[in-house]
Amino acid sequence: MGDCSFGITGKDFVILASDMNAGRGIIKMKSDENKIRALGPHLAMAYGGETGDTEQFTDYVERNMRLYHIRNHNALLPPAASAWIRRQLAQSLRSRKPYAVNLLLGGFDTTTSLPHLYWIDYLGTKADIPYAAHGFGMYVALSTMDKWWFEGMPKEKGVELLRKCINEVQSRIVVQFNFNCILIDADGVHQLDLSASDPIADLSRAPEKAEVEVPNPIIAAPA
Amino acid sequence: MALFAPPPMYADPTMAADKQHAFNPYSENGGSILAIAGADFTVIAGDTRQSEGYSIQTRYARKVWQLTDRCVIATNGFAADGNNFVKRIKQRLEWYEHAHQKQMSIKAIARLTQTMLYGNRFFPYFAYVILGGIDEDGTGAVYSFDPIGSYEREACRAAGAAQSLIQPFLDNQIYFRNQTPAPGAEPFVPGRLPLSTVLGLVIDSFTSATEREIAVGDGLELYVVMKKGRTTDDLVGSDNLIKNMQVQELGALGEGGSERTFLVSLPLKRD
């Protein structure tokens, strides 16, 4: 609940942003915690919820996505990955100790060249939507996205909208947040530096600087 | 062996609180009321069942009352509060008539109702009130209130146990919500339906509510207040009578105003 994350889809990309706070109750212990995890070459999620559950669950998801990739030589596409993750949460919900993890799953479908964004909560509720928020973002920034989001957004507009949302959170919510942001497109998962004046231009100028560690990068097939 | 006896209950301060019984001055007596305004008439209706929980206290208890020649009141919620509120408002109307030698207008009765309800802000009458009648320029008027006196003039309003069943139907049939006139046709204007249509809608509303809501049924009392000089053929004409429906004209309460009030009663299902 103390968390805050955003997801925005555009013409050929999806942006995920998450706050970087870690702590318990009113005490903040870290303000540089990365709460976005790459799950594959074109898949990542921003997560929040009960500390401990979050790390356990994201590790579990990440390794299973990797296992599927190794076994089938193809990563799960975003719709299939969303269904698998949702099911894990739904089954966990009726177990002795459910995972309390909310997440935004973003991915780029390389077969159709379409971006995907899924809003998933700890109950296993899944919504397939063009823009989404979790935590505080739901209260203050959903309306901002309703107003400014449009179909087929270019990357620059996506970042602009994300900045509007972050601004809303920072001006309306008492808790102070730093934000961590990634962008997924046909080329994979990239880090976005929101402190830069034009992170998209920086990305196209030096993509190697924006690399995100993807679990066990694809092993080249033997010739 | 008193040494091993448990301490008396009064010795434990936490137990003392459990012995207190809160008196609840309110009850909920079911039933539903409804009013619809026309161009030159208003229909105010209520069922006659009075219940508490799953028990029917009586199959005939009035919820609708004639106040003046051009105003009728309906109350719903806690019957004792509703009845007492009507009694008090009738007294205030009598005083007004003695002081001013005329009956109070529905607009003024509406404001009086607000003041009286809000006067009990911290121990409210648990009554949802609807006023129906003819306003000063001869148009049908409906005023609806919450128990502490918030009010609004509307074209129609349902209240009570079957409010959630009836109001969406009225939104559709009276306010024409989610309906679009055919291209080139007249736009829909709420509050202009003929009496026969309105009567049909009111009776349908109550038979529907009776079908699905256990707190509604037994009988329907329907007051029609008509503007002076308006024809009464569409109500008293024998071909307009539904089976078992009775129409009776209520005599004038005051002098001068020639608005006419009719009481239509018909049975509803008793199960």
Add this chain to the structure above:
Amino acid sequence: MGSPMEYNGGSVVAMVGKDCVAIATDLRLGQQSIGVAYNFDKVVAVNDKLYYGLPGLATDVYSLREHLRFRVNMYRMKEEREITPKTFTHLVSSSLYEKRFGPWFIEPVVAGLPQPTELDPHPKPFISTMDTIGCITTPKDFAVAGTAADKLYGAAEGLWEPDLEPDDLFETISQTLLNAVDRDCLSGWGAIVHVITQDKVVTRRLRSRMD
């Protein structure tokens, strides 16, 4: 957390017509008072003569839908024929009762046109509904479920009449749904209506109030 049946919101209604049935749902998915999505379809086709709707807790909408898809596919492979509306209703009912003491928070509504057989050459249009643990009701007129159930009962009771032709049934079910969900905070945000006849299914998306 409040009632699981009211956590996400949403409503479904089904109606019987003359040789046709209709089923309709709103499209809202919420988290209590916050609207999250306006594309959450709660009605699913089993085949082109049988549809069902699952209003209730959204996570269970997915889980039960996945479960039923699996069971219907197994039925199809084993029996080499399509499931009838009545059999499907009992399949849903037993799936719900299996979780008697930790239920799916769903009140399903089923609508279908049974196919003529030698034993029953003129089958009647079929609708049914269940509570969360699978107690079946098979109304002759209409079935409602979800957070706007009371409003749907009132609107349907006032608007529905016997033997409606497909076009009139569409109008009736649409007006019933729209006017009911407009008075419900937790339902609305668009709607989808399916009218099933022997030769085709007509699916229409309705524009509605978005508040």
